[in-house]
Amino acid sequence: MPALSFPSGTDADGREVSTLVDDRKLAVLRAIVEDYVSTNEPVGSKALTERHNLGVSPATVRNDMAALEELGYITQPHTSAGRVPTDKGYRLFVDRLSQVKPLSAAERRAIETFLAGAVDLDDVVTRTVRLLAQLTRQVAVVQYPALSHSTVRHIELVPLTERRVMMVLITNTGRVEQRVIELPDVIDDSRIAHMRAVLNACLDGCGLAQVPDTVADLPDRVPVEDRSSMVTILSVLLETLVERHDERLVIAGAANLAAADFTIGLREVLEALEEQVVLIRLLGETTDTSAITVRIGSENPYTGLRGTSIVAAGYGSGDKQLARLGVLGPTRMDYPVTIGAVRAVARYVSQILTAS
């Protein structure tokens, strides 16, 4: 059990905490959170003193509990029932009372070997999401690396019929986007080859964000008879960059929802999981720091997920954040373990992506 860390008066909230809540009350709060997470039952003063040697009697704990309730950190479902942490209580617990629990050596080895076997980006993402779901026993979500921070590795134009080509865009992160393009004119293979050469000469290594500017004068660099085709191709390319931007997500572990006694709101949660847009917002903005984001219950912007928390982290290759991954579970989750797992997986994935 980690020592109780309580640097008093460090931030705006610190003052309230330091003046009204002494160390023992915080220890009580922590004990409540830990017990409630493991038993899923409101925890009473007597049980607390039995399971944690706080060195005081139940009566004292009761006084502390009353104070904590007054401050909104805990609540009781009914009069004369035990206490349950509120979202605010979990927040305090996560911010100041808990220490992230690192994975066991065995778990780390398992992650390493499991992820190392991936053959391509799709595979990395699929394995990652399954891994995360299994480690945390919760619902895992992994976002595909964003196009916006990648660079063009290659653009391929494959003639399909005489008026149709398939464009394949390959990025440095290994992501592949393809689109079928209907051309305005009939174009033979050698002209296609020329356009492909022009495209690649211009865009190879170009950051995707820069593509729109870079291609502006491209139509002028091809023979006049190919100009309208080139315009068509470019417009599809730009569309691809915009439309698919950040959109793809992979989910695993939905079955874990049923295990958690999610009597209420299961339907809403499943619905949210199918709404990519909602999920992406929940994963949060891609911040520059590699910090873990924790959204607890009502802190998250989506109605219907009142009872769920999200633990998310960014990942990427090198120092660039490419996308986010995380897990979603009941507010009543084991935050130290979950945060540890998410952090570890994010790091390993970053490592894999950087290496390849």
Next chain:
Amino acid sequence: MPALSFPSGTDADGREVSTLVDDRKLAVLRAIVEDYVSTNEPVGSKALTERHNLGVSPATVRNDMAALEELGYITQPHTSAGRVPTDKGYRLFVDRLSQVKPLSAAERRAIETFLAGAVDLDDVVTRTVRLLAQLTRQVAVVQYPALSHSTVRHIELVPLTERRVMMVLITNTGRVEQRVIELPDVIDDSRIAHMRAVLNACLDGCGLAQVPDTVADLPDRVPVEDRSSMVTILSVLLETLVERHDERLVIAGAANLAAADFTIGLREVLEALEEQVVLIRLLGETTDTSAITVRIGSENPYTGLRGTSIVAAGYGSGDKQLARLGVLGPTRMDYPVTIGAVRAVARYVSQILTAS
């Protein structure tokens, strides 16, 4: 209400049915199924006579019910409760008592416009699965077109670093598979280009099933210094064909499970949905006919899905069956509507794939 169709003595089962079960008993069974599906409560003799004008009294219906129960078509949850159809009862209902309900004109228009907007194969599949989930209010599953029945449209080799290339395989169904290949030797771009040319010359239009035979002598057709690289590339190509074979599935509408009062087994169902292998088996073999497959409850091979039925159909481009799609829901589902929706969607998707 469709006329009662009962061609007596048509098949092996027909004899039992025709001798022991007369038309009225079948009408009773149908009424029971219909009522139970819509109310989700065991249906009694009195309620039946009130809601369906069978022209007989409750007592008569009771006699018929006793006979139907004897034959295993219905059962009662407890003594002195109404009757509930058994899996065998649903089977008879589906096979001989129900008429597929076609979609409304509005629904058909909606399908058409919704699917027509798809830009590529991924998009077709995604839209299809959502559509199906929405139409049936159940869990929809769509399998990606199988590689085995497709032909090679193009193979692309993209140099990434001096010892690494990405292979992109494009099939005539628009499916794209990519793999990064680590080469044994350093190979410059022109030699890569040559290998690409050789590959495409040999494989363009080749059925994927024929690829293994076709490429057997390919290494001999390239300069001796490229031979080992070609072998590496071919082995990865063959791997891709085998590994990804039929594997990919897309699911939507899992939230509908929560709506159905799936008090029992929800966990199992969600687990099955994450097990691609199980799901593929459930969708069934790709048969040549365009018939709809219905698996009712215990008919399906997977424990834990006792309470669910699967309605599946094949789809494809032209007359070739490429893959399957279907929905999964409680055995207590509206089969006529569900079958109608699955059939319609399968047809439209086939149409889209054929046209493109």
Next chain:
DNA sequence: GCTGGCACTCTGTGTTCCCGAGTGCCAAGT
């Protein structure tokens, strides 16, 4: 400021009871 004691308040559980829907069977009717 902590502690033990005490009265009080609930929830959850087990019990009992009863209503009503539904059945099976039988004898009478067509």
Next chain:
DNA sequence: ACTTGGCACTCGGGAACACAGAGTGCCAGC
């Protein structure tokens, strides 16, 4: 030979009720 009304019987589920147990708040004493 089937159908029908009648009747006794069964059983699940809801209402009413009691009660044990866990938990609380408060107070007086240390």
